[in-house]
Amino acid sequence: MAARRKIQDDFSIRGGTQRHDPDGNALCMAAGCEAHAEYPAPRNKQDLRNYIKFCLEHIRCFNQSWNYYDGIEGEELEQEIRRATTWERPTWKFGTGPGQKSGYQFDDRFGFFDDSDPASSKDGQPQLDPEEAKAWALFDLPPSSDMQELKKRYNALAKKYHPDHNQGDSKAEELLKEINLAYSVLRKKVLDLNSPAA
Numbered sequence: 001m002a003a004r005r006k007i008q009d010d011f012s013i014r015g016g017t018q019r020h021d022p023d024g025n026a027l028c029m030a031a032g033c034e035a036h037a038e039y040p041a042p043r044n045k046q047d048l049r050n051y052i053k054f055c056l057e058h059i060r061c062f063n064q065s066w067n068y069y070d071g072i073e074g075e076e077l078e079q080e081i082r083r084a085t086t087w088e089r090p091t092w093k094f095g096t097g098p099g100q101k102s103g104y105q106f107d108d109r110f111g112f113f114d115d116s117d118p119a120s121s122k123d124g125q126p127q128l129d130p131e132e133a134k135a136w137a138l139f140d141l142p143p144s145s146d147m148q149e150l151k152k153r154y155n156a157l158a159k160k161y162h163p164d165h166n167q168g169d170s171k172a173e174e175l176l177k178e179i180n181l182a183y184s185v186l187r188k189k190v191l192d193l194n195s196p197a198a
């Protein structure tokens, strides 16, 4: 297991809460990294709702290390390590592939939206469907958020990624589409949750 140890040693996550710079931008939670962080991920598999953020380089490291907890072993694990260490892109869950959607950073980067995952269903936590879980992750909000928090966050995100503020950057535009989609998902969830049982 020498290779496995190496990858995990290369990447450690800071303790404590999400760091920000003086302007309020999230800073990468990988130890020793001071880059801006735009890629949310759950801190660990036991605490899926506790999101922290990473830079692109470290969300890739995170995805790689996360995959080691998917119960892969032996030869399959060795193969995955080889892939993870030689490919210049995020790893993905087994059984899925690079053809998903646009390859953008929200494509199942958690790798845990998996029915076979025993960790997510035995602790009495209500299960989020993958679409909703991704939407909360994108909004960087806990799933218990109310409509006011959701709206506030949406307004901030929509403003941040609006084409007018990003010189027509196509990634920002793509992200804005994701944000709009996520908002419609979350809005419906929150409204359903709070509507009186009439």
Ligand SMILES: [Zn+2]
Binding pocket: 028, 029, 030, 033, 034, 035, 054, 055, 056, 057, 058
């Ligand atoms: Zn980083």
